[in-house]
Amino acid sequence: MDYPNRIHECRDDSFGAAIYSPRPLAEPPQRDLHLGDSNSTARSPQAHVIQRMNFRDTHDLAGWGGCATWPVNSFLRWVPGLRLDHLYLSQKLTCSESRTGTGQGSDRRPVVAEVGWLHPPIVDGGRGSTTIPSGSAKSATAN
Numbered sequence: 001m002d003y004p005n006r007i008h009e010c011r012d013d014s015f016g017a018a019i020y021s022p023r024p025l026a027e028p029p030q031r032d033l034h035l036g037d038s039n040s041t042a043r044s045p046q047a048h049v050i051q052r053m054n055f056r057d058t059h060d061l062a063g064w065g066g067c068a069t070w071p072v073n074s075f076l077r078w079v080p081g082l083r084l085d086h087l088y089l090s091q092k093l094t095c096s097e098s099r100t101g102t103g104q105g106s107d108r109r110p111v112v113a114e115v116g117w118l119h120p121p122i123v124d125g126g127r128g129s130t131t132i133p134s135g136s137a138k139s140a141t142a143n
Contacts (some may be wrong), residue, residue, distance in 0.1 A: 001020060002022060002051070002115050003020035003022055004020065004022070004091070005020070005021040005022070005023065005025050006019065006020050006022055007019045007022070007107060017035075021121070023120075026140065030120060031090070032089065032090040032092050032093050033073055033087065033088070033089060033090070033093070033115075034055050034086075034087075034088040035086070035087045035111070036083065036085075036086060037084075037089065037108070038085060038086055040083050040084060040086075040099040041082060041083065041084065042057060042059075042060075042083065042086065047086070050088050051088075053073060053139035054088050054090065054091055055088035055089060055098060056088060056091075057086050057087070057088055057113075058086075058087045058088070058089060058098035058113040059086070059093040059098045059113070059143060060081065061089070061094065061095040061098065062095040062096055062097050062098045062113070062114075063099065065099050066080070066081065066083060066109070067098070067099065068080070068081025068082055068083055068100065068108075068109070068143050069081070069082070069083055069084050069085040069100055069103075069108050069109045070084045070085070070107060070108050070109070071107055072103035072106065072107055072108060072109055073103075074108055083112075084108070085108055085109075085111050086111065087111045087113050087115075087140075091118070092117060092118055092119070093116065093117060093118060094115070094118045095113050095114060095115050096114045097112075097113060097114040098111065098112070098114075099111075099112050099113075100112065134136055
C-alpha cells in the first residue's frame, strides 16, 4: 500500500516519530492518538487516566503475547520484560495489528501498529473538511 501523506518528527536521538497514511491527514491534527515514552504499565494510575478518557491500547485490540518494550540491552535483557510503552487510540480508530519492533540504539523496543479509522472519514468535496460518519460498527478484538 502506498502512503503518500506523511508527517515526520525527526530527531538525532531515539525519540522521533512518523505517521504514514494513504488518506489526507486532518489539519490541525485531532487528538485521536496518545503515544510516547510513558514509562508505565497498563495497570498504572497513568494508564487508568488515559483509559477513562476512552482511549484504548492497541495491544488490547490486536496484540498478542507480552509485547515487552523494556529492557532491550544490559544484563536485564535476560529477565522477563515489561510493556512500558503504549499506543492508545480514540474511539474513532481501530487496530488490526500491534507488536513490538526491534530496539536499535535505545533501551526500548518500539510499538508498531496498523491503525485505521473505525468508520472511514468523508472528505468534503476538496474543501479540506473531514467528518466521521455516525453509526455502529464492531471494533477489533484482541487475538
